[in-house]
Amino acid sequence: MNINFKAIANILGLLLLFNGVFMLFCLPFAIYYNEPYNYFLISSGITIISGLSIFLPTQKNKVKELRKKDGYMVVSLGWITMSLFGTLPYVISGEIPSFTDAFFETISGFTTTGASILNDIEALPLALLFWRSLTQWIGGMGIIVLAVAILPLLGIGGMQLFVAESPGLSPDKMKPRIQDTAKRLWVIYIGLTFTECVLLIIGGMNFFDAINHSLTTMATGGFSTKQDSVAYWDSPFIQYVIIVFMFLAGTNFTITYYGLKGKFKKAFANEEFRSYFILCVVVSLGIFGIMATNLGDINLEKAFRNSLFQVVSIITTTGFITSDYTLWGSGVLVLIFILMFIGGSAGSTAGGIKIVRHIIIFKNTVLEIKRQMHPSAILPVRINGKAINQDTTYNVLAFIMLYFSVFLVGLILMSFTNLDFSSSLGAVATSIGNIGPGLGTVGPVYNFAHINDFGKWVLSIMMLMGRLELFTVLILFSPFFWKNY
Amino acid sequence: MNINFKAIANILGLLLLFNGVFMLFCLPFAIYYNEPYNYFLISSGITIISGLSIFLPTQKNKVKELRKKDGYMVVSLGWITMSLFGTLPYVISGEIPSFTDAFFETISGFTTTGASILNDIEALPLALLFWRSLTQWIGGMGIIVLAVAILPLLGIGGMQLFVAESPGLSPDKMKPRIQDTAKRLWVIYIGLTFTECVLLIIGGMNFFDAINHSLTTMATGGFSTKQDSVAYWDSPFIQYVIIVFMFLAGTNFTITYYGLKGKFKKAFANEEFRSYFILCVVVSLGIFGIMATNLGDINLEKAFRNSLFQVVSIITTTGFITSDYTLWGSGVLVLIFILMFIGGSAGSTAGGIKIVRHIIIFKNTVLEIKRQMHPSAILPVRINGKAINQDTTYNVLAFIMLYFSVFLVGLILMSFTNLDFSSSLGAVATSIGNIGPGLGTVGPVYNFAHINDFGKWVLSIMMLMGRLELFTVLILFSPFFWKNY
Numbered sequence: 001m002n003i004n005f006k007a008i009a010n011i012l013g014l015l016l017l018f019n020g021v022f023m024l025f026c027l028p029f030a031i032y033y034n035e036p037y038n039y040f041l042i043s044s045g046i047t048i049i050s051g052l053s054i055f056l057p058t059q060k061n062k063v064k065e066l067r068k069k070d071g072y073m074v075v076s077l078g079w080i081t082m083s084l085f086g087t088l089p090y091v092i093s094g095e096i097p098s099f100t101d102a103f104f105e106t107i108s109g110f111t112t113t114g115a116s117i118l119n120d121i122e123a124l125p126l127a128l129l130f131w132r133s134l135t136q137w138i139g140g141m142g143i144i145v146l147a148v149a150i151l152p153l154l155g156i157g158g159m160q161l162f163v164a165e166s167p168g169l170s171p172d173k174m175k176p177r178i179q180d181t182a183k184r185l186w187v188i189y190i191g192l193t194f195t196e197c198v199l200l201i202i203g204g205m206n207f208f209d210a211i212n213h214s215l216t217t218m219a220t221g222g223f224s225t226k227q228d229s230v231a232y233w234d235s236p237f238i239q240y241v242i243i244v245f246m247f248l249a250g251t252n253f254t255i256t257y258y259g260l261k262g263k264f265k266k267a268f269a270n271e272e273f274r275s276y277f278i279l280c281v282v283v284s285l286g287i288f289g290i291m292a293t294n295l296g297d298i299n300l301e302k303a304f305r306n307s308l309f310q311v312v313s314i315i316t317t318t319g320f321i322t323s324d325y326t327l328w329g330s331g332v333l334v335l336i337f338i339l340m341f342i343g344g345s346a347g348s349t350a351g352g353i354k355i356v357r358h359i360i361i362f363k364n365t366v367l368e369i370k371r372q373m374h375p376s377a378i379l380p381v382r383i384n385g386k387a388i389n390q391d392t393t394y395n396v397l398a399f400i401m402l403y404f405s406v407f408l409v410g411l412i413l414m415s416f417t418n419l420d421f422s423s424s425l426g427a428v429a430t431s432i433g434n435i436g437p438g439l440g441t442v443g444p445v446y447n448f449a450h451i452n453d454f455g456k457w458v459l460s461i462m463m464l465m466g467r468l469e470l471f472t473v474l475i476l477f478s479p480f481f482w483k484n485y
Numbered sequence: 486m487n488i489n490f491k492a493i494a495n496i497l498g499l500l501l502l503f504n505g506v507f508m509l510f511c512l513p514f515a516i517y518y519n520e521p522y523n524y525f526l527i528s529s530g531i532t533i534i535s536g537l538s539i540f541l542p543t544q545k546n547k548v549k550e551l552r553k554k555d556g557y558m559v560v561s562l563g564w565i566t567m568s569l570f571g572t573l574p575y576v577i578s579g580e581i582p583s584f585t586d587a588f589f590e591t592i593s594g595f596t597t598t599g600a601s602i603l604n605d606i607e608a609l610p611l612a613l614l615f616w617r618s619l620t621q622w623i624g625g626m627g628i629i630v631l632a633v634a635i636l637p638l639l640g641i642g643g644m645q646l647f648v649a650e651s652p653g654l655s656p657d658k659m660k661p662r663i664q665d666t667a668k669r670l671w672v673i674y675i676g677l678t679f680t681e682c683v684l685l686i687i688g689g690m691n692f693f694d695a696i697n698h699s700l701t702t703m704a705t706g707g708f709s710t711k712q713d714s715v716a717y718w719d720s721p722f723i724q725y726v727i728i729v730f731m732f733l734a735g736t737n738f739t740i741t742y743y744g745l746k747g748k749f750k751k752a753f754a755n756e757e758f759r760s761y762f763i764l765c766v767v768v769s770l771g772i773f774g775i776m777a778t779n780l781g782d783i784n785l786e787k788a789f790r791n792s793l794f795q796v797v798s799i800i801t802t803t804g805f806i807t808s809d810y811t812l813w814g815s816g817v818l819v820l821i822f823i824l825m826f827i828g829g830s831a832g833s834t835a836g837g838i839k840i841v842r843h844i845i846i847f848k849n850t851v852l853e854i855k856r857q858m859h860p861s862a863i864l865p866v867r868i869n870g871k872a873i874n875q876d877t878t879y880n881v882l883a884f885i886m887l888y889f890s891v892f893l894v895g896l897i898l899m900s901f902t903n904l905d906f907s908s909s910l911g912a913v914a915t916s917i918g919n920i921g922p923g924l925g926t927v928g929p930v931y932n933f934a935h936i937n938d939f940g941k942w943v944l945s946i947m948m949l950m951g952r953l954e955l956f957t958v959l960i961l962f963s964p965f966f967w968k969n970y
Contacts, residue, residue: 069858475854
């Protein structure tokens with residue numbers, strides 16, 4: 001099986017065309033707010049022309065069915081290509097002159113991470129802020145395709161299991177049926193973004209802030225138009241709306257689909273959704289309990305809201321901030337750090353390890369104790385009442401091992417950047433988990449500007465690997481991949 | 486299969502008898518140094534009488550063959566019983582009046598951890614310091630039996646694989662052959678302890694310090710008779726001797742056996758030994774390279790020695806100190822923290838995850854990438870050229886998951902003790918890994934005295950679980966264990 005480079009180039013060209021067109025969506029904002037807009041025209045022009053010059057010559061190599069090896073290449077190269085060209089508006093406008101910084105900000109967008117190198121977010125032109133939010137929303141769309149159509153096909157980390165709508169896949173082909181599913185989920189994605197925007201406007205946000213925050217909420221991205229993030233709006237209504245939509249964005253979109261069709265029983269029958277829901281509630285109440293003993297100058301409702309907001313924001317890997325959680329005591333800090341390794345639901349736009357993987361690992365560990373007692377017994381892990389294949393459990397175990405290995409490699413690399421220990425821990429955990437804020441000097445009220453260029457590249461790679469479920473990227477570096485079988 | 490409580494009691498009684506006799510070994514020191522010795526007579530008396538009163542009535546229930554379920558009980562209860570009675574000399578002498586503190590110090594001894602609650606080690610009577618060192622050496626003997634005879638039988642975390650001398654085990658019986666192996670390894674253990682003691686005396690240590698440090702080196706325990714640990718002796722000879730013996734203590738004792746018989750080729754053919762050797766060398770040189778750029782008031786040789794000493798001390802889970810590694814920069818700190826999760830070789834007295842498990846995980850992860858490409862290929866992990874059973878790989882994966890789960894639970898519990906984040910990380914990592922020193926306020930120049938009682942109990946349990954390879958302890962809490970099959 002050789003790699004079909006021309007077919008891959010064809011898809012990458014198409015992606016660039018989309019990217020260039022998306023850049024034009026920023027123009028109306030520039031014009032409306034009387035800002036310069038040449039840089040968008042130039043960026044979009046370069047991107048579209050580059051896209052066409054790759055797309056058109058390879059049109060005759062277009063394939064209807066993507067093969068497995070090509071799938072890996074498309075996914076990694078797709079995200080990288082989008083990020084490279086996505087830097088153009090930042091660089092050409094001169095707002096982020098350093099290419100390293102611009103790349104960090106862009107890949108943080110497309111991977112829906114939300115870590116920023118901007119010292120003063122509000123100093124940027126509004127149209128550029130919109131581009132920044134839009135990169136996250138585009139990344140979120142990409143993730144839906146990835147989760148529904150590509151990862152199950154590639155068999156990454158047992159993900160084939162977790163998308164309810166993809167049974168009966170033939171291993172080497174993308175079925176039109178999956179494309180239909182992806183489209184249906186995109187409709188939900190767009191619909192929820194629109195609904196949140198309307199609710200935020202009702203809550204008193206202006207149109208610009210509302211649309212930006214809706215785009216980045218649904219992508220579980222977390223870029224804000226304000227330096228203070230969501231803490232800027234001290235409105236319970238606005239913050240509760242964002243909590244609800246972060247929660248929805250971190251829910252498996254097929255579950256949301258059942259929910260929207262009124263099949264709540266079916267949604268709650270899903271083990272991952274139940275665990276996700278219970279986890280958010282229990283941890284929030286726990287942290288609220290700790291905060292309630294030392295309220296300071298806030299009232300009970302606000303303590304509850306802050307704790308719920310931050311727990312949902314971290315679990316869903318969104319990364320919005322309403323309060324600096326690093327000041328909530330070391331007990332809470334440890335909990336927040338651990339939450340960074342949970343991740344949202346599979347089949348959502350959330351990053352991280354994902355809850356269903358934790359369920360499998362937990363059940364398998366309990367069963368392993370039972371297996372010690374009865375070595376000959378066959379005890380498969382069951383999810384939603386169904387026994388899952390041992391290969392899948394194996395795959396999930398290997399995924400989590402790999403996650404921690406990559407985390408440790410990142411930690412070692414970051415430790416040579418003069419970041420202190422806690423900040424390094426936080427920076428790597430938040431990057432690989434696609435969350436946004438970390439601990440220490442990369443905590444919720446700080447940013448990533450002070451990290452040196454080497455560190456920014458390390459974290460950029462961490463964001464990409466985390467977003468693409470590790471194997472997808474690493475497999476490209478394995479000799480097996482490049483052998484012709 | 487019911488649990489044979491009387492047979493278990495019989496073994497525990499025998500252990501207490503040994504424990505009481507070992508206490509009497511401290512008497513000559515008390516007499517020679519003109520110290521009070523009544524408390525040793527009383528402690529030993531209580532322990533021996535308790536032992537006899539359990540041992541004698543159950544003699545008729547003595548079993549020749551230990552069954553699996555009984556094995557789990559004996560191991561956990563054995564360590565706990567030894568630790569409970571081991572506190573007597575500390576408590577009765579009044580030197581450690583708090584039972585919690587005394588238990589922490591004793592279980593830190595029997596688990597060969599080496600974490601201490603003593604603010605002034607040198608204020609203790611010498612005979613009591615000898616008891617403290619002796620607990621580690623006894624613990625080390627226990628570990629050899631555990632690794633060679635009991636864990637392979639119980640099939641914990643794939644350990645049945647790693648002891649070269651135990652093929653052909655019938656699953657539910659302890660073979661005399663294994664007991665022979667254990668005895669042979671004890672001879673090596675005692676011989677190496679004696680040799681180290683002689684070398685340390687040649688290097689200029691007095692007899693008392695030499696014997697204590699030999700006992701705690703070979704156990705990979707790390708208790709010292711000096712507040713400054715091994716840094717007290719600024720002698721290259723003494724420190725290099727201790728480095729060599731720490732390395733030997735962290736080597737699989739069957740490999741050492743080959744080495745002593747001159748079969749070096751066979752020793753180096755062992756993958757775990759090779760990795761262990763290379764890891765110690767490479768990490769030491771790496772840290773030396775970092776330290777060489779900023780020597781301060783030490784010379785190159787001393788920088789090399791400090792780095793080699795600390796790397797070997799942490800990897801082998803000994804925990805002796807020649808220099809405060811928390812001051813070597815955040816890059817080194819991260820490396821040291823990660824080393825805490827490596828552990829020595831299987832079949833040695835070292836604690837932690839163990840190198841062979843890391844090898845299996847690493848190979849399995851690489852193979853998993855290959856399996857992604859070729860889902861139908863059967864690709865087993867190979868160690869020393871032999872394919873290992875998939876169940877074993879599974880077992881190792883589950884072990885490491887469990888290790889990190891227990892680590893996280895410990896971290897959450899410790900975060901509610903007012904230890905700061907880094908110190909909590911260090912305290913839990915060093916306890917579960919049976920190392921000794923941690924980070925921050927439990928770093929190499931500090932101790933564990935300032936942690937509250939709750940925290941001390943949490944860490945005591947962590948030490949026990951780490952030492953007994955987790956499953957052995959946790960299985961007692963599973964409902965499966967208590968069912969009668």
